[in-house]
Amino acid sequence: MMKTPADQRTICCDSCSLPAVSLDPLSGAHFCASHFNARFEDAVARTITESRMILPGDRVAVALSGGKDSTVLAVLLAKLHPDLRDSGLVAITVDEGIAGYREETVGSACKLCERLGIGHLVVSFGDRFGATLDAMVRESPKRACTICGVLRRTLLQQAAAEWGATKVATGHCLDDESETALMNCLSGAAGRISHAESGPGAGVPRIKPLRAMSEKDITLYALLNDIPIPRAECPYARTSLRAEVRGMMGYLEYRYPGTAAKVVEGYSGIAESLRRHRTPLPARRCTLCGQPSSGEHCQCCTILRMVGQGPEPGAPTKRSGQV
Ligand code: SF4
Numbered sequence: 001m002m003k004t005p006a007d008q009r010t011i012c013c014d015s016c017s018l019p020a021v022s023l024d025p026l027s028g029a030h031f032c033a034s035h036f037n038a039r040f041e042d043a044v045a046r047t048i049t050e051s052r053m054i055l056p057g058d059r060v061a062v063a064l065s066g067g068k069d070s071t072v073l074a075v076l077l078a079k080l081h082p083d084l085r086d087s088g089l090v091a092i093t094v095d096e097g098i099a100g101y102r103e104e105t106v107g108s109a110c111k112l113c114e115r116l117g118i119g120h121l122v123v124s125f126g127d128r129f130g131a132t133l134d135a136m137v138r139e140s141p142k143r144a145c146t147i148c149g150v151l152r153r154t155l156l157q158q159a160a161a162e163w164g165a166t167k168v169a170t171g172h173c174l175d176d177e178s179e180t181a182l183m184n185c186l187s188g189a190a191g192r193i194s195h196a197e198s199g200p201g202a203g204v205p206r207i208k209p210l211r212a213m214s215e216k217d218i219t220l221y222a223l224l225n226d227i228p229i230p231r232a233e234c235p236y237a238r239t240s241l242r243a244e245v246r247g248m249m250g251y252l253e254y255r256y257p258g259t260a261a262k263v264v265e266g267y268s269g270i271a272e273s274l275r276r277h278r279t280p281l282p283a284r285r286c287t288l289c290g291q292p293s294s295g296e297h298c299q300c301c302t303i304l305r306m307v308g309q310g311p312e313p314g315a316p317t318k319r320s321g322q323v
Contacts, residue, residue, distance in 0.1 A: 022220060025257035033224050040221050044209050045080050053207040054167065060084055061165035061204070063156050064091035064112070064120070066105030068229045069171030071112055072218050073210055075227055077169060078116045085118060092159045094152045095124040097132020104232040112228070123159045125151060129309050136307040137236070144236035147303050154300040157203040165204050172208045175215040178260035179245045181267035186245070193271050214260065 011020045013032035020030035031039060048054055062077055064070045074091055077084065093109045095102050106122060113120035126132050129151060137144045160168045172180075184192045210218060222229050237243055252259040285291065286298035288305075297305070 021224065022217070036217075037221065037224060040213065040217060041076065041080065043212060044076055047212050048080070048207075048209050051207075053169075053209060054081060054084070058084075058166045059088050059164055060090075060167045060169050060207075061156075061160040061163055062089065062091050062169045063171065064093050064109045065171070066093060066107075066109035066112075066230055067171070068222055069173050069176075069210060069215070069218055071108070071171075071227055071229065072222050073169060073171040074112060074116060074118070075225070076209070078118060085116075090119040090121060090163055090165070092156060092163070093120065093122045094155050094159075095122055095126075096148055096152060097125045097134055098234060098236070099132075099134055101232050101234050104230050108228060108230045121159055121163065123155055125155070128155055128158075129304060131307065131309050133236075136309070140307045142303070142306065143239060143241075145240040145242065147307065148236070150299045150303050160204045168204045168206045170206055170208055171210055173210045173213050173215050173218055174260050174264060175246070175249065177208070177211050178249055178263040178267075179242055181263050182245050182249065183241060184267075186241070193267070193274055211264075212261075 011030055012018065013020050013035050014029045015035045016032060018032035018034070021033050022031045022036045023029070024031070054060060060077065060081075062070065062074050064074050077089060081089070091109065091113050093106055095106055110120060110122075124132075125136075129136075131139075133144060133148055133151075136147055140147060156168060183189075219229070221227070249260060249263075284293055284295070286293035286301055287296050288301040289298060291298050291300070293299075
């Protein structure tokens, strides 16, 4: 049946009479732009405070890929923590060397840092590892994301340590966290479930201030606040297991709102319980680079050797901050 004009009335914010731009699927509450923004920023600030993510004296390196999530994170850290702006906040962009994709996002990251007035470091696979990701992928049967994930994490840690960061902030959101939880279960990676991301040997501690925010809300926040979002998508993204898990989680979240949050909550409980009962592994170092490692070779050196860029046994041991 055709809708009459009376049926098409504007839905208003539950907190004021302005038109709503957002619906919370769990509570059914509607929010206008201004109440949505306030609620979003409060939630991020609460995540940071409750988990003591940023403490006085911290120097925070934000991992800025130039994509939506990390861009919103950089904007929010500059806004919520103006005390960091002088010399306590820097953005680090890793240029993996992905033709037709990284150029746009690196450019977008540079412009954002200028606008925010914060320092910006760009580090590349080419400079640090001797080859771009595109070149490495041609040399290896491994999936691009497997190579990229390990090397990017290593490079980010090294750049952050060189700058003197006490925390590395990443833009992981609720969707990312639920996907990771499911991927670790699907791949039987029991060790990764209890893997602590802080503590001796883990490098500069990571914080995830957006971990409770959905990707949908992050996108809306960016749109409402004129935060530029590059359109480019990594050409390798569709080849990853994560892409398939994302599709599954998206469907479940649509059918049963709140699924992602429940997956993360359940997974965190299991991880915490496993951690409490875990026998600490003996402290070991990679025999190639000297960095902390659970095996003879760390993940980074293993990948680099696989793609023909790694040091050979007996090469001088490298220290933190070197590749
Ligand atoms: Fe790297 Fe994969 Fe992300 Fe592309 S989609 S940037 S290859 S992890």
